[in-house]
Amino acid sequence: MIEERFREIFGGAPEVVARAPGRVNLIGEHTDYNDGFVLPAAIDRYVWYAGRRRADQKVLAHSLDFADSVEFSLNDIRKDAAHAWSNYLRGVCVFVQESGLRLPGADIVLGGDVPREAGLSSSAAVEVAAAALWHKLANLAPEPVALVKLARRAENEFVGVPSGIMDQFISALGRKNHALFLDCRTLEYRHVPLQPEVKIVVCNSGVKRALAQSEYSVRARQCREAVDRLRAAGLAVNALRDVTPEQLEAHRSTLSDIQFKRARHVVSENDRVLRAVRALEDGDVENFGKLMNASHESLRDDYEVSSRELDVLASLAWRQPGVLGARMTGAGFGGCTVNLVRESAAEDFVEAIRAGYEEVLKLRAEVYVCQASNGALASAE
Ligand code: GLA
Numbered sequence: 001m002i003e004e005r006f007r008e009i010f011g012g013a014p015e016v017v018a019r020a021p022g023r024v025n026l027i028g029e030h031t032d033y034n035d036g037f038v039l040p041a042a043i044d045r046y047v048w049y050a051g052r053r054r055a056d057q058k059v060l061a062h063s064l065d066f067a068d069s070v071e072f073s074l075n076d077i078r079k080d081a082a083h084a085w086s087n088y089l090r091g092v093c094v095f096v097q098e099s100g101l102r103l104p105g106a107d108i109v110l111g112g113d114v115p116r117e118a119g120l121s122s123s124a125a126v127e128v129a130a131a132a133l134w135h136k137l138a139n140l141a142p143e144p145v146a147l148v149k150l151a152r153r154a155e156n157e158f159v160g161v162p163s164g165i166m167d168q169f170i171s172a173l174g175r176k177n178h179a180l181f182l183d184c185r186t187l188e189y190r191h192v193p194l195q196p197e198v199k200i201v202v203c204n205s206g207v208k209r210a211l212a213q214s215e216y217s218v219r220a221r222q223c224r225e226a227v228d229r230l231r232a233a234g235l236a237v238n239a240l241r242d243v244t245p246e247q248l249e250a251h252r253s254t255l256s257d258i259q260f261k262r263a264r265h266v267v268s269e270n271d272r273v274l275r276a277v278r279a280l281e282d283g284d285v286e287n288f289g290k291l292m293n294a295s296h297e298s299l300r301d302d303y304e305v306s307s308r309e310l311d312v313l314a315s316l317a318w319r320q321p322g323v324l325g326a327r328m329t330g331a332g333f334g335g336c337t338v339n340l341v342r343e344s345a346a347e348d349f350v351e352a353i354r355a356g357y358e359e360v361l362k363l364r365a366e367v368y369v370c371q372a373s374n375g376a377l378a379s380a381e
Contacts, residue, residue, distance in 0.1 A: 006050035006109045009062050014050035014109070016136040020129035020376035021046050022114035023121045023170040024202055024338040025329045026179050027288075027295050028273040030303055032164030034223050034266045035185040035239035037273040039192070039280075040166055041200065041372040042174025047112035047125040049133040054105035061089055064111030074103055079158065088123055091158025092130040095150040101138050108133070115366075117208045119328075119335025123159070124167035127151035132172075132376045144377050145187055148172045162217055174375035181277045185241060192280050194372055198324065199346045200338060203317070203353050204366040205309035207334035215305065216331050223266060226259040240266040265302040269295060289325025289340050293318060296327035296337075305332030309361060313337040316356040320349050 006014040021042040028038035054060075057074045063085050070086045072078075074097065077090050089110070097103055110129070114122035128151045135142040151168040155161050169189070170180055178191040194200070223240055230237055230247075233254040237243050240263055248267050252260055272291045279287040296314050300306040306314075310328040314337055317326035322345020329338040341349045350367045357365040 002048040002050045002109060002111065005064055005111065006052070006107075009109055010052065010060075010107045012052070014107075015052045016133060017048065017050045018129045018133035018136060018376060019046045019048045019112075020125040020127075020132060020171045021174060021373050022125050023167060023174065024200060024336070024370065025166065026200075026338060026340070027276045027292055027327070028166075028269060029295060029299055029327075029329070029332075030219060030305065031241075031266055031269050031273065032166040032182075032184040033162075033220055034270075035241035036266060036270040037277075038166045038182050038184060039179050039273055039276060040170040040174075040182075041179040041194070041370075042170050042375050043120065043200070043202070043370040044373045045112070045114040045120065045370075047110065047114055047122065047129045049108060049110045049129050051106045051108045051133050051137055053137055054107060056105045058105040059089075059093065059108065060106075061086060061108040061110065064109065065116075074105060085126075087159050088126040088154060089130045091154030092127050092134065092151060094158055095153045096131060096134045099146065099150055101134065101140060103134055103138055106137055115204060117335075118204050119209060119212075119330025119332075120202070121167040121171060121330070123155060123161070124151065124171045127154050128168055128171040128376045130154075142377065144172055147377065161213060162220060170375065172375045172377045174373060175378050176374045177372050179280070179372065181273075185239070192277060194280070195283065195285055197343045198285050199341050199343050200370045200372065201341050201346060201349060202329075202368050202370055203313045203337045203339060203357075204368075205307070205313060205334055205336065206363055206365060207307065207309050209331060209334040212331045212333045212335075215333060219262060219303065219305065222259055222262045226255055226263040229254050229259065230263075241270060243267050245271065261302040261304075265298045268298055268302075272298075285324050285340065289323070292325030292327045292338075292340060299328055299332060303332075307333055309334065309363065310337055312360050313353065313357060313365065316353055316360070317349075320352050321345055323349060
């Protein structure tokens with residue numbers, strides 16, 4: 001328990017605790033920074049914080065996962081390359097203060113079980129839980145979307161990773177047994193119930209997302225360039241979100257082959273998300289699963305962010321009985337696949353994937369059955 005660890009490290013009890021979950025994205029990949037649609041679910045893996053106010057302006061933070069401590073002043077927050085884990089917390093402090101909150105100094109312990117660098121958004125969980133903790137320490141109830149935005153600013157502007165808004169949003173606003181359908185332009189969202197007889201299974205390829213950051217920026221740039229060219233050709237669009245499949249096809253010659261493929265992924269993926277949400281709301285999990293499979297193919301062939309390991313995991317899954325759909329999840333280039341599996345088949349599925357992955361690649365895949373969970377700001381159910 002985080003309270004226990006706090007006692008061991010700082011002596012005495014913490015005043016507040018906060019937690020935020022990791023996530024899987026069921027469908028809608030690389031659409032968030034194109035003003036599009038996503039359908040993630042929070043999972044039952046969390047980052048926890050315990051904190052206690054101090055009389056001064058110092059922050060003393062201890063990471064259980066890194067067995068490492070830092071100290072900094074709220075009046076002078078800088079990036080610390082030697083303790084990179086603390087930059088998420090530092091960045092959140094910067095933007096919470098910028099939002100007008102007067103923060104007390106604090107003793108803080110954090111730790112959790114969201115696998116790192118696995119595409120399950122452990123960094124968003126660290127940020128969202130930190131933002132929730134600071135609001136508690138300052139005795140203020142956060143405005144949810146404002147908290148999501150400042151957690152994302154910590155990631156984009158302080159840590160320096162140019163991600164979209166999906167991960168912080170779901171980590172804050174996920175709901176137990178539901179996925180969250182989010183329009184990343186308007187930030188309107190609704191929770192979509194998941195069927196109890198269908199399980200979300202995550203397969204971790206064990207391959208860290210090596211190229212993810214540089215290639216992510218390249219993809220984002222290619223999407224912007226495609227929009228610029230379409231606009232120059234007379235289309236009144238602000239983002240790939242605004243482009244229809246017919247418009248894209250009609251303007252194919254305006255785009256380079258690469259730009260066309262990137263745009264085709266985003267345009268078709270947005271359409272798949274809308275159809276997937278309708279399928280889920282109609283209880284048509286089979287159709288939902290087919291859309292997941294098509295999403296993987298599009299990420300592999302058009303967006304080119306999959307990897308050999310992720311492709312092996314997806315195709316192994318497609319062959320198993322009781323599997324509705326399987327695809328890579330998150331930014332790509334390693335990390336995890338997400339699988340929708342009938343409950344009755346879940347146990348055999350876990351075994352078959354472990355064995356198959358070992359046989360084909362001589363690698364060990366960690367496979368977890370997940371529970372869609374509450375985000376940091378959801379009221380406990
Ligand atoms: C990462 C980013 C998200 C999103 C996904 C791809 O997880 O943090 O904002 O862009 O990649 O869908």
